[in-house]
Amino acid sequence: MANRKITVDHLCRVEGHGGVTVELKDGKVDKVQMDIYEAMRYFEHFLKRVPYDQTASIACRICAICSAVHNIVSNQATEDAFGVKCSDQTNLLRRLYVAGGNIESHALHVYLLALPDLMEPRYHSALHMAQDLPDVAKIALDIKKCGNEIQDIVGGREIHACNTKLGGFGRIPKKDELKFLRDRLEKTLENAAATVPIVKGLGIPAYLKSENTYVGLVPYGDKFGYMGDKIAVSDGTVVDVHDYLNVTNEYVVPYCHAKYSAWKDKPFMVGAIARVHLFFDKLHPTAKAVAADIGYKPPIHNSLFNSVAQVVELVDAIADSIDVIDAVLAEYDGSPKDPVVKPKAGKGTAGIEAPRGTLYHSYEYDADGNCVGADIITPTCQNYGNMEKDIREMVDNNPGFSDEDIHFHSEIIVRAYDPCISCSVHVINLDKQ
Amino acid sequence: MAKPSIGVYGLTGCAGCQLNIINCEDELLDIAAAVDIKSFIMAQTGNVECEIDIAFVEGAVSNEKQKKQLLDIRERAGLLVAIGTCASWGGVEAMINDVPREVAKKDVYGDTMKDNPFYDCFNPMPLKDVVKVDFQIVGCPIERPQFIQAVASLLNGNLPLLPTYALCTECKFKENECLLIEQDKFCLGPVTKAGCGARCPSNNIPCEGCRGPVFEANYASEVEIMLEKGYTKEYIAQQMSTFAGTISAEDLGARKLVKTDIP
Numbered sequence: 063m064a065n066r067k068i069t070v071d072h073l074c075r076v077e078g079h080g081g082v083t084v085e086l087k088d089g090k091v092d093k094v095q096m097d098i099y100e101a102m103r104y105f106e107h108f109l110k111r112v113p114y115d116q117t118a119s120i121a122c123r124i125c126a127i128c129s130a131v132h133n134i135v136s137n138q139a140t141e142d143a144f145g146v147k148c149s150d151q152t153n154l155l156r157r158l159y160v161a162g163g164n165i166e167s168h169a170l171h172v173y174l175l176a177l178p179d180l181m182e183p184r185y186h187s188a189l190h191m192a193q194d195l196p197d198v199a200k201i202a203l204d205i206k207k208c209g210n211e212i213q214d215i216v217g218g219r220e221i222h223a224c225n226t227k228l229g230g231f232g233r234i235p236k237k238d239e240l241k242f243l244r245d246r247l248e249k250t251l252e253n254a255a256a257t258v259p260i261v262k263g264l265g266i267p268a269y270l271k272s273e274n275t276y277v278g279l280v281p282y283g284d285k286f287g288y289m290g291d292k293i294a295v296s297d298g299t300v301v302d303v304h305d306y307l308n309v310t311n312e313y314v315v316p317y318c319h320a321k322y323s324a325w326k327d328k329p330f331m332v333g334a335i336a337r338v339h340l341f342f343d344k345l346h347p348t349a350k351a352v353a354a355d356i357g358y359k360p361p362i363h364n365s366l367f368n369s370v371a372q373v374v375e376l377v378d379a380i381a382d383s384i385d386v387i388d389a390v391l392a393e394y395d396g397s398p399k400d401p402v403v404k405p406k407a408g409k410g411t412a413g414i415e416a417p418r419g420t421l422y423h424s425y426e427y428d429a430d431g432n433c434v435g436a437d438i439i440t441p442t443c444q445n446y447g448n449m450e451k452d453i454r455e456m457v458d459n460n461p462g463f464s465d466e467d468i469h470f471h472s473e474i475i476v477r478a479y480d481p482c483i484s485c486s487v488h489v490i491n492l493d494k495q
Numbered sequence: 496m497a498k499p500s501i502g503v504y505g506l507t508g509c510a511g512c513q514l515n516i517i518n519c520e521d522e523l524l525d526i527a528a529a530v531d532i533k534s535f536i537m538a539q540t541g542n543v544e545c546e547i548d549i550a551f552v553e554g555a556v557s558n559e560k561q562k563k564q565l566l567d568i569r570e571r572a573g574l575l576v577a578i579g580t581c582a583s584w585g586g587v588e589a590m591i592n593d594v595p596r597e598v599a600k601k602d603v604y605g606d607t608m609k610d611n612p613f614y615d616c617f618n619p620m621p622l623k624d625v626v627k628v629d630f631q632i633v634g635c636p637i638e639r640p641q642f643i644q645a646v647a648s649l650l651n652g653n654l655p656l657l658p659t660y661a662l663c664t665e666c667k668f669k670e671n672e673c674l675l676i677e678q679d680k681f682c683l684g685p686v687t688k689a690g691c692g693a694r695c696p697s698n699n700i701p702c703e704g705c706r707g708p709v710f711e712a713n714y715a716s717e718v719e720i721m722l723e724k725g726y727t728k729e730y731i732a733q734q735m736s737t738f739a740g741t742i743s744a745e746d747l748g749a750r751k752l753v754k755t756d757i758p
């Protein structure tokens with residue numbers, strides 16, 4: 063059999079610039095590699111110049127889609143270094159803000175980026191789909207809009223927050239703003255439920271059968287969520303977030319300027335499918351009901367179902383945000399309650415669950431609060447190895463696939479991970495041993 | 496009459512300005528109906544790189560491949576609009592433009608990537624340093640209403656009218672307490688282009704200058720006030736170049752803002 067080389071030049075409907083190359087030798091996969099075209103921005107250089115109270119605001123510029131989580135986890139890492147404790151109100155509002163980012167990002171990915179390929183007939187985009195199915199597009203956009211409204215009111219802007227800071231917020235949202243968001247969330251919950259029949263009917267291919275290793279942060283408390291200080295691996299291992307490097311085990315590959323990760327020498331997966339796998343029991347009852355309706359029940363190892371797991375999480379984030387707003391309103395205090403922020407020498411680390419998986423920020427400061435070391439590990443980097451594993455399996459399990467089929471399915475596999483390529487190459491690694 | 500054709504492109508940046516186009520949730524379907532989107536890689540497959548009426552380009556130019564791509568877009572586009580602070584001023588990645596890229600590369604990767612062509616890049620440039628730019632919509636990210644206003648104006652054959660005054664003006668309209676004068680905070684509102692409604696100062700957070708410089712500003716006076724308030728000249732220079740490291744004397748019609756220039 064002839065040798066074949068299939069190149070996806072430019073992945074569409076994903077954030078950032080990247081491609082995939084698949085090479086077959088005698089009908090078997092010889093090589094799969096991610097090609098990343100992003101130019102380096104060298105964030106590591108600027109963070110050394112940026113005062114500590116602006117680190118989060120600059121670090122969030124790594125990526126627009128993950129801006130909310132970059133911002134919050136960056137502040138939390140610096141707070142960890144300086145020993146700053148935030149108020150309950152701050153923690154609740156951060157939870158709400160992060161949920162807003164998640165609602166926006168998941169709605170964008172599921173309905174606008176992933177869906178058009180999984181529909182029958184296929185569409186080039188959600189805008190093309192809107193010509194045939196205007197109601198679906200309008201509902202999807204309205205769900206997405208609700209996520210942006212939360213980010214706008216709580217974070218100060220839909221992308222790159224300007225109301226967040228070390229220790230909390232510059233301004234606490236007014237009661238009527240929170241009530242407005244609560245009403246919008248009620249409506250959005252109905253909208254999300256209305257998409258369930260579409261999600262149920264998606265033609266998701268079933269050729270990915272091998273077991274995934276899943277990794278995610280253990281949410282604080284009894285509820286499903288995106289913040290925690292312990293990392294769980296699906297083999298039962300639990301690691302403190304300060305020891306995140308023992309989980310990510312990064313290595314460099316010559317063909318890509320993003321670093322890869324491995325757990326016990328094997329690729330692993332982070333993101334919605336991993337979180338729902340690990341913490342299904344903690345989901346909001348409303349989200350559990352939607353999962354049952356869709357027929358989504360872990361363990362699921364077909365990575366392409368990540369988009370369906372995102373729908374379950376979307377419902378969880380909406381329902382949970384309503385509860386969070388009720389909790390804030392119950393003990394409402396319009397003042398920001400700023401804790402004292404005083405720099406001190408040392409290292410600080412925090413993890414957060416970005417829409418597409420676990421994100422770590424770690425900084426080292428001198429006594430004056432100058433950043434002397436920084437390390438950021440993004441979810442997409444951690445997923446590259448697993449994407450390559452899945453593409454290999456897709457080709458191996460479908461010997462009849464034409465070059466065109468391999469091209470198409472490589473693209474939907476990568477897209478299912480909801481990758482953020484800007485993030486993945488702006489890895490910061492200043493720690494010089 | 497055929498619908499005007501457009502293309503949306505991204506160079507080096509965070510994709511936030513492109514995302515804010517997709518974030519026009521209430522208007523997106525109408526925009527898509529009013530124009531023919533030939534290329535928008537972040538939002539659709541089946542893209543065609545042909546002659547277009549308007550190109551919207553996000554991000555700074557930071558390698559040869561992007562330079563070639565931008566020249567090609569310019570060749571094909573009737574109008575070229577820079578969207579965002581990276582495309583207009585270089586953005587945060589140009590904050591270290593006083594250091595050669597080689598130094599930054601060595602600091603981050605050591606010598607391991609010295610001969611790897613993937614890592615070849617130069618100091619990020621705004622689009623206007625490479626091609627003729629017909630219009631700029633600034634912001635990190637761009638404000639959605641300004642994008643919509645720009646599209647509406649361009650579809651009617653006009654160049655959009657966006658604010659040319661300082662952000663301070665918007666802050667005064669909002670009757671916010673002045674963070675600079677009253678609270679001694681380092682606020683760049685007096686020298687930053689308006690258009691965001693003074694978002695940060697309205698949240699009690701000083702303006703970081705993410706929308707880039709405004710031409711008609713008294714830079715010397717801002718520097719003087721900051722020095723009086725006890726900020727060092729290094730700090731002032733760093734803050735002023737955070738989002739606009741490529742700023743030049745010609746751009747401002749004033750003297751160049753580099754460390755050595757500040758008294």
